[in-house]
Amino acid sequence: xxxxxxxxxxxxxxxxxIEAMAEAMRFxxxxxxxxxxxLSVAAARxxxxxxxxxxxxxxxxxxxxxxxxxxxTHALNQAIRGLVxxxxxxxxxxxxxxxxxxxxxxxxxxxxxxxVAPAEPDGWVPPAALQAALTRPAxxxxxxxxxxxxxxxxxxxxxxxxAHEAGAWLVVDAAQTAGAVPxxxxxxxxxxxxxxxxxxxxxxxGIGGLVIADHFDPVAIRPLVCGGTGSRSESELQxxxxxxxxxxxxxxLPGIAGLGASVSWLRERGFDDIRSHRExxxxxxxxxxxxxxxxxxxxTGDVARSVAIVSLTVGDEPVSRVGHRLDQExxxxxxxxxxxxxxAHRSIGSFPGGTVRLxxxxxxTDADVARTLDALRRVAAR
Amino acid sequence: xxxxxxxxxxxxxxxxxxxxxxxxxxMPVWLIPTPRTLSSDCGIAIxxxxxxxxxxxxxLTEARLESAGIHLVxxxxx
Numbered sequence: 001x002x003x004x005x006x007x008x009x010x011x012x013x014x015x016x017x018i019e020a021m022a023e024a025m026r027f028x029x030x031x032x033x034x035x036x037x038x039l040s041v042a043a044a045r046x047x048x049x050x051x052x053x054x055x056x057x058x059x060x061x062x063x064x065x066x067x068x069x070x071x072x073t074h075a076l077n078q079a080i081r082g083l084v085x086x087x088x089x090x091x092x093x094x095x096x097x098x099x100x101x102x103x104x105x106x107x108x109x110x111x112x113x114x115x116v117a118p119a120e121p122d123g124w125v126p127p128a129a130l131q132a133a134l135t136r137p138a139x140x141x142x143x144x145x146x147x148x149x150x151x152x153x154x155x156x157x158x159x160x161x162x163a164h165e166a167g168a169w170l171v172v173d174a175a176q177t178a179g180a181v182p183x184x185x186x187x188x189x190x191x192x193x194x195x196x197x198x199x200x201x202x203x204x205x206g207i208g209g210l211v212i213a214d215h216f217d218p219v220a221i222r223p224l225v226c227g228g229t230g231s232r233s234e235s236e237l238q239x240x241x242x243x244x245x246x247x248x249x250x251x252x253l254p255g256i257a258g259l260g261a262s263v264s265w266l267r268e269r270g271f272d273d274i275r276s277h278r279e280x281x282x283x284x285x286x287x288x289x290x291x292x293x294x295x296x297x298x299x300t301g302d303v304a305r306s307v308a309i310v311s312l313t314v315g316d317e318p319v320s321r322v323g324h325r326l327d328q329e330x331x332x333x334x335x336x337x338x339x340x341x342x343x344a345h346r347s348i349g350s351f352p353g354g355t356v357r358l359x360x361x362x363x364x365t366d367a368d369v370a371r372t373l374d375a376l377r378r379v380a381a382r
Numbered sequence: 383x384x385x386x387x388x389x390x391x392x393x394x395x396x397x398x399x400x401x402x403x404x405x406x407x408x409m410p411v412w413l414i415p416t417p418r419t420l421s422s423d424c425g426i427a428i429x430x431x432x433x434x435x436x437x438x439x440x441x442l443t444e445a446r447l448e449s450a451g452i453h454l455v456x457x458x459x460x
Contacts, residue, residue, distance in 0.1 A: 033394030036415025036426045044426065048398030064395045230425050231393045241392045 001331045002368045006361030007148055007176060007309050008335050009198045009205060014265040014362075017258045021204060024257035031250055033230035043253055050260035051243070057263060058193065058211045059184030064242040065212045068251055072175040073099040074224075075194035075210035078246060079171045080104060080142060082221035086111035088139035091130065091168065093154065094119035094347040095147040098340045100173055104142070119347040122300045123152030130159055134166035141170045145177040149344040149355065150299035151309030153181070160189040169216075175199060179263075180278065180307045182271050185213045192216065197255065200307075202362070203262040207255030210246065218242050225249065274362065281360045281369055282308040288373035294380040298348050298355060311348075311355035314380050322356050322379055330375035334358055384457045387430040388414070389438055390421055390450040397426050403445050409434050417460050420453055429460070 003011050024046055030039030032047045048063065055063040069075040080103045084090055090104055094116050104114050117133040119125045130141065141163040146153045156172050163170040169191040174183060178193075179200030185193060193211040197203035212218050219240050226238040227248030239245055266274065282303045289297050289312065298311040314322050323336035337354040338345050345351040358372065391397045397413065404411045409430060416427040430438055432454055442449050 033397075033425050036413070041413050041426060044394045044398055048395055051395065052399075063399060064393065229393070233425075234421075239392065241396075243395055244393045 001333065002364075002372060003333050004358045004360055004364070004368075004372065005333050005335050006364075007151075007199065007339075007357060007359035010200065010202050010361050012363060013204070013258070014202050014262055016261045016265060017203060020261035021254040021258040024254050028253065028257070031230075032253065034250075046253065046260065047251060047256050050256045050263070053260060053263050053267075054209065054211075057183075057267070058178075058195075059186045060211055061214050062242070065214065065218075067210045067212065067243045067246040068256060069194075069208050069210055069246075070206055070252070071198075071208040072173060072194045072196035075196075075208055076100055076142075076171070076173055077103050078210050078224040079192045079194060079221065080140070081107070081224055083140055083169065083171075084112055085139075089113040089115060089136065090140045090142060091115045091117055091133045091138045091163075092142045093117050093125040093130070093144060095123055095125060095144050095149070095152065095154070095344045096142065096341070097144060097148055097173065097175070097344070098342070099175070100142050100144070101343055116343070119344070121348050122298070123147045123150035123344070123348055124300060124305075125154050127155060127158045127162060130162050134162060134168065138166060138168045141168050142173065143170065144173040144175075145183070146180075146307045146309070147341070147344055148176050148309065149311050149339050149341050149350075149357065150348060151176070151306035151311075152300055153177070153305055153307065156190060157188045160191075164189070176307055176309065179266055180274070185211060189213075192221075197259040197262070201259060201262055202266060203259035204255050207252050207259050212242070218245060221246070223248070269362075277362060278308045278360075279303045281364050281366070282306070282310070284366060284369045285310055285358060285360065285372070288369065289376070292373070292377050292380050295376065298350060308360050310358045311350070312358070313350065313353065313355055314376070317379075319354050319356050325379050326356070326375055330371070332372055332375055385432045385454045386457050386460070387432055387435050387438060388417060388420060388453045388455055388460070389428040389430065389442070390416060390453070391425075391427070392448065392450050394425055396447060396449075397428060399445075400428055400442060400447055400449070403441055403447065404428065404430065404438065407437070407441055409437065414460060417455065419459055420451065420455070
């Protein structure tokens, strides 16, 4: 079996992740921050240590500025719904996932105006397009760091500069990039960053987060969920303190433990090694695909401008049939269709048919790529 | 009667951060359930030696870590 669906969720997980989750359930089984006994303290330590690691990973100075959520969707909803009010304008790129578009379309019905900075057919969103969309004031810019359809990396540091000049905040959807490329909030000048643990960070599902830049006042964000935090229990008002303001209810302790283990594993491996593996595999895939007649490959075709995601179609063949053949005849697991991103597919011209998405990961080998190319050659030949 | 120091915080995250900070400074500290006499809260607090009272204050201020109060209490009242 060849797993090429890492953009949906990475698999397998690095050694130590599953063990850390089991260990957390066995030896740190208390409720973090709720009680003073040893199991509760062990849980609180585990949560804090992971938070501290992630703060370092994303370049924020205060660990409390990493807020745990269930996933990137939850973090994006927290950021968007927490900042936008009826009458506000929000600018998005033409490559956004429904994790961004659906909360915004919901807010649109409540009087929020949405403007799209259009993408080019390869998924690139030129800074000038964002600039043009910001000639009128906007509250917020929401941009994906890399498209989940084409992998195209967007210039978020430039977006931050343009957004800030126009008086807007920048929220970045890092679902496909957190763990794949270095992200330093301070140097990129991003205000809020949503990430998920189970994709390129190689952790378990059910854990993600919102990173709030050092300069950003968290009180400006209304909490999406209010409730018990184990702190300021005398009050029935939601606390203003980070991270508790956005972390009501019992956290996903095994998820946090697994994410802590995967982030340690990634850090030991290092971004240089991660990048060289990704560029080699991605490059081999793109080179091979270019030599198969009948394929249409989307994206920039440039490994330096993209994460390892390749979208393609095979002639007029329905993508569902291609995906099914790859699975049944060759044991190659891909994701076909619209990838929860109809806006992105419209931008690149693959709506409504969708694409076959190949997303190799850190455990994909050169032999896997060769077998995938061979399989696609056969599928395309028929 | 022995007096001990107790530092309270607004979040568990801040307790964990303070514990690491004080430990790195070579101070013996213990996590204890927040004494009900000091707070109606349900979380954890940091206990330290009475002689370290001033240093705890300085270190927390330097690290810009907001406490919810630094107290000296009779050990029997914990």
